[in-house]
Each structure stands twice: as C-alpha cells, then as structure tokens.
Amino acid sequence: MTHNTPLSPRPLRHLSEVHRRVLTAAQLKAHGVSSAELAEQCRPGGPWQQILPSVFLLHPGPPTSEERLHAVLMYAAREAAPGVPAQPGAESPHRPVYAEAMITGLAALTLHGFTSAPPLLSIERIDVLVPRLRRVRSTGCARVVRTPSLPTAQQVTGVPIAPVPRALADAVSELSDAGAVRRLLTEAVRGWHCEPAAVVRELTNAKLLSRPQVVDAVDSLLAEGRAIAEDRMYRMVEEHGLPDPVWNVDLRLPGGPHLGGLDAYWPEQAVAVELDTRAPRQDDDAMWSEYARKRETLERLGITVVHITPKKLRDAAEQQAAVVRTALMASGDRDPAAYVVVLPR
Incomplete structure (x- = not known):
C-alpha cells in the first residue's frame, strides 16, 4: 500500500468496533494513512475530525460516550514500544490495552453504576489517572490526574477504571456542592461499593478532609457505615x-x-x-x-x-x-x- 492509497476498511477489520471509529495518529500511520491524507480527511467538512491531540474520530458527527472514553484513554496512555502492536490482534478484537492510564472521577463512578453520578455525555471533562511522571497535559475533554502509584484498574465494558475509593476522591476534589459530595459518599456505602475506611483513606491522601463540603459528608459516611455494619452483625448472630x-x-x-x-x-x-x-x-x-x-x-x-x-x-x-x-x-x-x-x- 502506498501512502496515497485511501484507507479501506480491510486493514481495520481486526479492531473492535469503537477502534474503527477512534484511532491515534500512530495507529492510522501503521494502517497506511499518511500525514497528508490524514490532514485531508480532517479538513473542515471532511469525514474525520481530531477529538484530542493525535487522536482522531473517523466520522463527522459528535462522539458517543464510549468514543470519548476511549479517546481520552488513547490520549493519556503510554505509547506502545516499537514493535509492540498498539491494538489487539484478531484473537482479541474487543480488548484494547491502555498502558498506565485509567478513567477516574465522576466518569468512573458512572461506570461503577452510581445513580448519583451524572450521565457520561453530560460530563464535560473526563478524568484520566496516570503516573505522576507521565508527560501529558489536560486538554479538551481530558483532565489528567496524576498519582505516585497507580491502583489496580477494574474493567467495565472494556474500559479500565479506578477503584471506587480512588474515583470518589478524584471526583470530590472537583466538587464544591456539599449535597453532591454527600450523595456520592453515601451511595458508596449504601450501595456496598466499598467500606467507609477505604474512602476516608483516599480522601486523607488527597488532603481533602479539611474542606467544609467534605467534613460533614465524611461524618455522615462514617455514621452510615457503622449502621450498616451493625445491621450485618445482627444478621450474623441470627443467621448463624x-x-x-x-x-x-x-x-x-x-x-x-x-x-x-x-x-x-x-x-x-x-x-x-x-x-x-x-x-x-x-x-x-x-x-x-x-x-x-x-x-x-x-x-x-x-x-x-x-x-x-x-x-x-x-x-x-x-x-x-x-x-x-x-x-x-x-x-x-x-x-x-x-x-x-x-x-x-
């Protein structure tokens, strides 16, 4: 294939459906798309568009929530080493690999099933957690959150997301509404997503416990957690x-x-x-x-x-x-x- 050959769907068949719609410049190049052709496809009114630096949406319409999530991960993830496929092979077309990046904050809580978190499409900036020394900046719909040590990601519909306590801390760090903070923390415990101690540990690490909108919510969280634990103990005595x-x-x-x-x-x-x-x-x-x-x-x-x-x-x-x-x-x-x-x- 020459650099002037238009992109055909054939080389992209082994990719998952979302990765036929969202690709990085390096991935497009690996599939035979030259820089000139990429620029032509992304011209005003063209069939493609740039959604984030070096990340492209291969259709002209607005991105879906799934496309936004994968675009943010593609932007923030560490590039694959030379010779290592950036995308999965035919044997695992639905398992993209994102090195050293995971969704966190409100978007992660939505994916965890929190009813008090907003719908993905209404979240203007998606938080993505990366190692502290990664050289990537917040831009567009991606807000980069840094950490000295990445937690173990959980997979939801093929998207790596931060565990609930870490996602809560990152969400709370951006919220000033005390009611919203309380609703999220309360749902974390009532919904059995995690234990109160794990949440408070992450809030402590993030130096958030001194914020007025967090203090009262944490007190309610601990009271809620104790009530649930006491109920479990009553049931343990009765059932056993x-x-x-x-x-x-x-x-x-x-x-x-x-x-x-x-x-x-x-x-x-x-x-x-x-x-x-x-x-x-x-x-x-x-x-x-x-x-x-x-x-x-x-x-x-x-x-x-x-x-x-x-x-x-x-x-x-x-x-x-x-x-x-x-x-x-x-x-x-x-x-x-x-x-x-x-x-x-």
Whole structure:
C-alpha cells in the first residue's frame, strides 16, 4: 500500500468496533494513512475530525460516550514500544490495552453504576489517572490526574477504571456542592461499593478532609457505615445461630472506672465483640492507642474481645460467626472473669 492509497476498511477489520471509529495518529500511520491524507480527511467538512491531540474520530458527527472514553484513554496512555502492536490482534478484537492510564472521577463512578453520578455525555471533562511522571497535559475533554502509584484498574465494558475509593476522591476534589459530595459518599456505602475506611483513606491522601463540603459528608459516611455494619452483625448472630448477646453496652468495675463500650457482649461467657469502624484520619493513632488500651484492660479481667471489621462481616460472615462461637465455647476452659457491671450505652 502506498501512502496515497485511501484507507479501506480491510486493514481495520481486526479492531473492535469503537477502534474503527477512534484511532491515534500512530495507529492510522501503521494502517497506511499518511500525514497528508490524514490532514485531508480532517479538513473542515471532511469525514474525520481530531477529538484530542493525535487522536482522531473517523466520522463527522459528535462522539458517543464510549468514543470519548476511549479517546481520552488513547490520549493519556503510554505509547506502545516499537514493535509492540498498539491494538489487539484478531484473537482479541474487543480488548484494547491502555498502558498506565485509567478513567477516574465522576466518569468512573458512572461506570461503577452510581445513580448519583451524572450521565457520561453530560460530563464535560473526563478524568484520566496516570503516573505522576507521565508527560501529558489536560486538554479538551481530558483532565489528567496524576498519582505516585497507580491502583489496580477494574474493567467495565472494556474500559479500565479506578477503584471506587480512588474515583470518589478524584471526583470530590472537583466538587464544591456539599449535597453532591454527600450523595456520592453515601451511595458508596449504601450501595456496598466499598467500606467507609477505604474512602476516608483516599480522601486523607488527597488532603481533602479539611474542606467544609467534605467534613460533614465524611461524618455522615462514617455514621452510615457503622449502621450498616451493625445491621450485618445482627444478621450474623441470627443467621448463624449464635446465642443472643446484650447489644451496645458499657462495662464498669463495681464502684470503679468505666472500662469502655462494646457492640455485643455475652455476660455468662465473658465474650465481647467490638466493631472496628475506625477510619484513617488525623487522630487515628490516638484512637488506636485507646482501642488497644481498652482491649488489654478487658482481657486482663478475663474478658475475651473479638475484633471484627465491617469488611470481614460483609465478605466472610460465616467465618466471623465461627470465631465468635469458638470464643463462647472456650469460655468454660478459662478462669472465671472478674465481675463487671453492664450498662446500656
């Protein structure tokens, strides 16, 4: 094929449908399209158009949401090394590979299925996450977000997207509407997309916790997360046939100091369960020290403390029920615990 030969669909048949419509200049060149022909095709009123630097839409109409996503990824992704195909072969036509780039922010949340995130076509700029040292800039419909370490991408309809906690942090960084922030964070937990601690960790890393529109939303997020975790624990006890504990109690020594609050307690067996819904915030070290001090005090008094995280309750409730059951059964082999006063919390 000479450089003056018009592009035919034949060389492009092995590509996925979207990649017959969106290609980079390097990919077009690899398929025999010269710079002169590319310029001719993209003339005003021509059949093609440039959507981003070195990324071209091979039809004259507005891009679809799928085309915009792939165009942004093509623009931001690291170019394939010489000799390495930039596009997949015939054996995998629907699996484009985007090195060191993934969709994040509101577009990623939409792809994750968030109903509180806007439709893709209404998102003016699509966030794309790249390594910190990548030499690519925000332009057009692409907003480049940099990170020292890329998370493991999740694939949705062939598009690599950031995990929910990272996508949330990147979305929140661009939002000033407190209501929108709260809706996104609440849906993340209510929709079981992720645990509150993972979200707060990403917000902390992004230095967003000092923003007024984030502070109240995070407090609501943590309260929501605790309520969901408590509900899971109630169901764990019921569904796995554990004896009923007393719920949400405070322990005190008779006439002595307050020992701390517990989420569940079996007085006869002196077994306690504590939900760890701590989130990594600025006071996390102090919170952990307080938690460790309480646990050490209770165990010194002969009370077994079972530590359960919301994630374990969600992913392995049967295993956590077995841990509690084992602790209850083992109580008969221990020395009797010290007498404590149990009060409602």
